[in-house]
Amino acid sequence: MINSFPSVKRRRQTNQAPGPKEEVRANVKNFELQKNDKYYAWLFLGPSFLVLGIFVFYPMLRTLYLSLFLTDSFGRPTVFVGLQNYLNLLTSKVYMASIQATGVYVIGVTAFTIICGLLLAAVANQKIRGIEFFRTIFTATMGVSVSVSAIFWLFMFNPSIGVLNQIALFLHLPTVNWLTNPHWAMVSVITTSVWMHLGFTFLIFFGALQSVPKTLYDAADVSGASSRYQFFHITLPMISPTFFFVAVITMISSFKSFGLIDLMTAGGPTNATNLLVYRIYKDAFVDGNYAVASTESIVLAIIIAIITFIQFKLLAKRVNY
Amino acid sequence: MGIELKEITKTYGQDAAPVLSTVNAEIQDGELFVIVGPSGCGKSTLLRMIAGIIPITSGTLTINDQVMNGVPPKDRNLSMVFQSYALYPFLSVTDNVAFGLKARKMAPAEITRRVQDALAMVSLTDFADRKPRELSGGQRQRVALARAIASDSKICLMDEPLSNLDAQLRVKMRSEIRELQRKLGLTLIYVTHDQTEAMTMADHVMVLNDQHVQQIDTPLDIYNHPANHFVAQFFGTPQINLFAATIAGDEASERITIDDTLHVQLNQPLAAGRYTVGIRPNQMALKPATTGGNANVLNVETLGEQTIIEVTMDSGQEVRIVQAGQVQIKINQRVTVSALGPAFVFDDQQTLIAEQGGVSDDQLVSVG
Structure with a gap:
């Protein structure tokens, strides 16, 4: 790639070697075009700037501003405290627990979504009779909204009538308080979230598997590679x-999990599933603590920025072929 | 020894028509065997069955006297080069060549030695660390060859390996492959749709069409004694001229008439009836006619060392004639066309039955 740059430049230069007269005319034309371009640029970009400004840039700056103050119950800044909010937050044990819970949740959801999605895609990619039916079934979760899936998983997790505990009883296994035991609550929300992400992930992986040329496997067959070897090396x-695309998308999406948490555990039991986003909501709109919520928002934004930066670094290194 | 195909048939689905039926052939050790035919004739299917990538429906495949029908590809001890090269885009040239050897868990020192030897043989040593996308088409092709060489198997299968290359490179690679095959003593089975590749490279050629073997012979024997219409038309550029012809009367005759002005004299008599006569364009001649003549010039293509002239006979049939040198002749010029040398006579089954100069049956291998 890098090697080809000089040659491209050179070519462009030789292309731009017309006679002096033509050059002048070309410049004049360019200038006119630029004037027009500016006008059109503002015309086309204007609406986006307006909308983004009102709904993204202004709230962002306002959040940053609020995070440096104490606020009253209406969200108005009262006393400037500098970085005190941040210091309080980063020394708070509860907040650190929340970060830890979020880490467990995000990593758990991403890892299991990728493993299960890839597994389903690998199965669906086999030539088995009737597999088309399952390909449709596997993508079905894409069409289910957060609230609907949360509600029917709530039914499944119900300690007395839920199907999971019914199965446990049938198999003479101990029953589990899925959503009221702190450890199991995390497992439950991760399970639900994985299930929700699975349809999309499956579809993307399935498409990727289908686009791998068949001759690569033929060549590997002839040269003596087992199918296990082919999976890992081709x-x-x-x-x-x-x-990596799926990893990034799933990570960002699970960082944003809100509806699921709200409907299933409301951050409980004892803050075990109080993820960062849900915590912001609760601090701001339940407890009316806008300064703290703003500070948490900024910290979350920084965390996501760092993770995204790392992922793109990895992306550039690993994925290029 | 060698590779033997006995009554090989391939059918997809139970009641479907076969895509290949009753293929018989023997491929000797160390020869370059070309399977040629138009697209869809089943030549790649045949090659893939030999490789073991797709199963054989019925018939027997033996390699070195061992039946191979159920043996998985990796145990057949052969290598294969694909039309698309099938290189792994994420691996360097070295790793691509070493892929199979690593999969077989060979000792690292042995892998390094083989890869280096193979790359040297196709003159790619300087490109060992590049990725496939940084190579030209010809170089990628050579990586695929190196991979086959490194496997050290004595049988190599190639599926249209040159068809993604430009014309000049194709000519160059043709001789390179031939040279490699001789040097390594490979038994090379080579699939192509290009009759020129078949003619120039092969020790023996199998012509496939319509799911059937049409002829198996040396290139020259195929050119000189085509078993049927198809083979006659498939080999030779420009295409052979086929004429409807008759032997008139009730008695066998040596004189076969194409039209009032064009005859072919045979060496042995043939029974009266209708036949098809094939005459190659370079075995026909024409001269300008001031009066009379039997054809008009339709088109002239001057190639430098030869000239291809298309004429319309008075019977309405179009005929191709090749003359040496640069012939100056005008379109619509009135000409006299005559037949010179060898001609082929086919019966109504399109099968070769006689030649001018005579032909004995044992020279022909034909499958209806």
């Missing part, structure tokens, strides 16, 4: 761009 490297 399939995985070939779909690595998809792999």
Whole structure:
């Protein structure tokens, strides 16, 4: 890639070597175009700037501003405290627990979504009779909204009538308080979230698997590679761009999990599933503590920025072939 | 020894028509065997069955006297080069060549030695660390060859390996592959749709069409004694001229008439009836006619060392004639066309039955 840059430049230069007269005319024309361009640029970009400004940039700056103050119950800044809010937050044990819970949740959701999605895609990619039916079934969760899936998983997790505990009883296993035991609550919300992410992930992985040329496997067959070897040395490297894409998308999406938490556990029991986003909501709109919520928002934004930066660094290194 | 195909048939689905039926052939050790035919004739299917990538429906495949029908590809001890090269885009040239060897868990020192030897043989040593996308088409092709060489198997299968290359490179690679095959003593089975590749490279050629073997022979024997219409038309550029012809009367005759002005004299008599006569364009001649003549010039293509002239006979049939040198002749010029040398006579089954100069049956291998 880098090697080709000089040659491109050179070519462009030789292309731009007309006679002196033509050059002048070209410049004049360019200037006119630029004037027009500016006008059109503002015309086309204006609406986006307006909307983004009102709904993104202004709230962002306002949040940053509020995080440096104490606020009253209406969210108005009262006393400037500098970085005190941040210091309080980063020394708070409860907040650190929340970060830890979020970490467990995000990593758990991303890892299991990728593993299950890839597994389903690998199965659906086999030539088995009737597999088309399952391909449709596997993508079905894409069409289910957060609230609907939260509600029917609530039914499944119900300690007395839920199907999971019914199965446990049938198999003479101990029953579990899925949503009221702090450890199991995390497992439950991760399960639900994985299930919700699965349809999309499956679809993306399935598409990636289908696009790997068949002759690569034929060649590997002839040269003596087992199907296990082929999976790890052909399939995985070939779909690595998809792999990272799915990882980034799932991570960002699970960082944003709100409805699921609100409907299933409301952050409980004892803050075990009080993820960062849910905590912001609770601090701001339940407890009316706007300064703290603003500070938490900024910290979350920084965390996500760092993770995204790392992912893109990895992306550039690993995925390029 | 060698590779033997006995009554090989391939059918997809139970009641479907076969895509290949009753293929018989023997491929000797160390020869370059070309399977040629138009697209859809089943030549790649045949090659893939030999490789073991797709199963054989019925018939027997033996390699070195061992039946191979159920043996998985990796145990057949052969290598394969694909039309698309099937290189792994995320691996360097070295790792691509070493892929199979690593999969077989060979000792690292042995892998390094083989890879280096193979890359040297296709003159790619300087490109060992590049990725496939940083190589030209010809170089990628050579990586695929190096991979086959490194596997050290004595049988190599190639599926249209040159068809993604430009014309000049194709000519160059043709001789390179031939040279490699001789040097390594490979038994090379080579699939192509290009009759020129078949003619120039092969020790033996199998011509496939319509799911059937049309002829198996040396290139020259195929050119000189085509078993049927199809083979006659498939080999040779420009295409052979086929004429409807008759032997008139009730008695066998050596004189076969194409039209009032064009005859072919045979060496042995043939029974009266209708036949098809094939005459290659370079075995026909024409001269300008001031009066009379039997054809008009339709088109002239001057290639430098030869000239291809298309004429319309008075019977309405179009005929291709090749003359050496640069012939100056005008379109619509009135000409006299005559037949010179060898001609082929086919019966109504399109099968070769006689040649001018005579032909004995044992020279022909034909499958209806």
